[in-house]
Amino acid sequence: MRKLAVIIPVLLLAGQAAAAPGAEYEAEKARLTAMGPRGLSLVKARQAESAYSESTWREDVRFDAILFWMERPEQAQRAYDLAGLKPEVYLKKRRPIPEATRELSELGVAPVLFELLLFTKDRYPFATGSAEERAALDDALVVALGRSQHPAAHHALLDLVRDAEQPEHLRSLAAHSLGVHGREQAESTLAELVRDSRLAPEIRHGAVRGLGQVRTARSIGLISSVLLEARTVEMRNVAIRALGSAASPTVLRRRNAPEALRVSASDALVEALRRPEAVEVGDALVETIAVVRHPAAMQKIAALQETELSDAHQDLVSRAAHRLRRALRR
């Protein structure tokens, strides 16, 4: 069986060496489908060998997608018929812009996401093919991959993050989605991305947001470091919001996560509040301290109020104390 992984491509792609990847894929899918039950068996056998490793995932997902088409063609087709990308639908909306992230995520067609991403996106049957429609499909694919449980999603998203040909906002969203996907390797990968100074700030912002979805001690420590070391207001803002997400009391409670996670995030936020540059990110700090709402922060902020601060800083600390008090009462 191990040989199948090699045999099928060689068999099917003979004579088509010069074809585009999408065309190759379509031809392969067509031929396997035409083979009927034998094709199905072949693909299933090939899928059984899929490791979804960094080196094999691209090949692996081809067969996932083909198999999905073979078994659930109507469901697969729905990925090519997204209502949110149709002008007759999105033009009725109050913001008449195409958008399909939730729709695609909830279709449950993870293999087809890879098909689109790797092979067929350029042939998506857009109504107008406008830049907005194409961007909406990209956003939807990335978000849906992040929300999928597919074992190759991590690699696909990381590839997107690393792909300099992609727009920065999409690479940033891919980094965020890595965290949402939340596989084990996400934490290390995102940590590397956050520290990679060659990456554009927007992409690193996405990585910090992604870390905010991981919710481990290490990820919270990393975000805290980013917050306290960041040189730009925007990065501090992103880190603050990410801490709020990472230390979400509701999520941590539901996961039975250790109390230390929330304490750690709360301490980092109060430390950020203590620093003079806090006034530059005041609203984010006030809101996120209220989100994390750890009771111990109350005493620490009260102590801050006793220290010598500028008027603006003092006002900010008072606001934070007020909001935290009210959040704790809620």
Add this chain to the structure above:
Amino acid sequence: MTRGPWLIALVCGSFACGDDLEVTLRVVPSTGIAPLEARLEASVEGAKEGAKLRYRFDLNGDGTYDTEPAEAPVAEFTFGQGPYRPWVEVIDEKGDTHRAFVDITVDPNQPPVPVLEVAPAMGRQPLAVTLDSSKSSDPEGEDPPLEARYDFDADGKFDTEWAPVGSASHVYSVVGAHAPTVEVRDWRGGVASTAASVTVLPGLDLDADMNRDGRISDEDDLNEDVFSTTSGAVFLANVDDDDGDGVQDFRDDVVSGIEDVQDMARLMVRQYQDLPSSSTVRLAIEPAAAASNIRIFGEDGGGNLVEVYAPGSGETALDAGRMAAGDITLYVEGLSGWTQDWDGRAEITLTAERGDDGAIESDKVAMRVAPVIFPDNTRPAETLYVMEITIFDLGPNVPFYRGVMEHTPSEVEIYTVDQIEYLGDRWVQDNMQTGYQVMPTDTGMHVMQTYLETVRSTGDDGLEYLVTDELHGQDHGYFFTGGGETSLNYGGNLEITPPYVDASGTEHPFGRILVGGGAGGTILGRAYEDHMTSRQRAFLDAQIQGPTLELSSEWLLVGHIDEIFLFLPNPSRHNGRDFVVLFASPMLAVSSLEELEAAGLSSEVVFPGRRTQTTVGAILQDDAFLSYQEAVQARIDSVREKLMAEMALTDADILEVPVLYEAHRYFGDDYSAAYVPGIQNLVVLNQTLLVPDPEGPTQNGTDIWQRMTREVLEPLGVTVHFVDVFDSYHLNLGEAHCGTGVRHAPYDAAWWEKE
């Protein structure tokens, strides 16, 4: 008062005196001016020690005893003017009687001596005269001071109330002799009156309805050069379309019928009989902003109203000959309301340089154009604007429209917007904010419904033409400050607070305009800033309900504050206010789902039967979604805190309903939109609320979000009706409030009486 010496009059007459008693009667005071309050005191000599004597008095000496026999030897009496001989009779223990009398003469009260000085006693119309009675005197020189009241026009009816003597003012506009009268009285009731003479010569007189009683009369000459809370004439921006030509009436220089005249304020140039026809008469308008935003019409002599002042020039000439012949009525219209460049004030000055002696006279009136006032949700609802969509391709809203028709109170008119004309563009709220202008007239308040056109651009086919092409008409006008380049310009992003007193004690009798916008970035921390356009914001800032207060909404997909809160009427006044604020609360929704989960109901369906249906468990398993709810709650709480601080609200003024939010992605940006039909985005029709049906999970057969909503709202004394918004509005990023517009009744308070 001077008290006289004791006057002891005697004595025992020849009547039944006892053998050894000597009775004496005295009166204190013994002299004075009527009415004189005096005390009669009897004394007896020769009585045995301890003898029990009784006294009775004939107080006015008319031969009849006025008191019953008593042991007290005193009595009190008020004497009128004249001579009196009061008597006392003393009855001893044997029953014998002994008498005495005293003589007293009470002087008459001399009436005050009134003096009325007028200055000036002669002058040209309108003549402001000071009438002074302070030199009036009381011959007796008594305290307290004299009082006076005036009859300015000698018609026998006093025009002022009694007040200490002093000065009063009156403006005489009618040419001729006048005889103002003053009546003066002292404290004893003595009254006297006198008159003075005022001669009004023909002169320059420009009048407007300064006292806002809807008429122009002599009373309007008072304080006519100042616009204040108590004086100043009002006019309207003539933004309606009385002739149905599709053009706002102020945009042309013709009068479009009597209805158009009724939209204008009158100015009266009084007849100036002896004004030589060679005189030069000019009407000037200041400041420059007013000169550019006012047009004046007048009769052309043939019964037609023509433009006599064109906007911009600052002044115009009037015909002296016509002024000499009779009154001239002018009609003023505004080309604009209050703006950032003009507070609506205008000074209109009439100046005449006489053709004979070159003398220059002038008269000025102060006016102000009305602001646009947008009534809040707690005002009575008059008209509900909603589209009925039945055509499949347009995305029908039949269930919603049916719910609206079924539950709208009978006192509210339903205005159904045509689906074909506007190609199913259902977002009525986005395209207009209903308001009004008002001015006093002789038939009452003249209200011009005045919309703010808040365009949601759709190209050529949407509701951006509803106001301009359909609602615009007689007494329905509009302002438009610019295009809809941002959704934050739309009407849903503009809410009005009910009247309130802010934390600093400042009253906001017409409430305050709230708009959404800010620079707080998205919920996930992406830097983002968006605001209502500066033109529209500046226009709103300039109104009497301004300056606007901006609340964070930039993080929302459509960017409207009605996506998170709304003001509701509160008949219960449980919090001492006529209103409450209803906020969406994502964490309230999460808590409710967790309660279902704890009750073993994780598999309960949310949005049952809808394309997006899910389950309680699925929602609660989505960590990113849950943490997002907490972040949204914190942002909503920031808005709530700011609103509470501004309006001095307490938690008792705030109610919450469960609404979850989700992030939508556009080019990497994340924007929030209601995941659940936004319950707070409801329609207020007096005490009836049309509430988006949240279509939540059920427990014991009841939608828990509906139940929670009822539990919060019904104690207010309002009626809750859920309406189906899911496919027709919610999935298109709006709810019930977004899809409707409501015209509410004007406020009872007059804007011109407020600072």
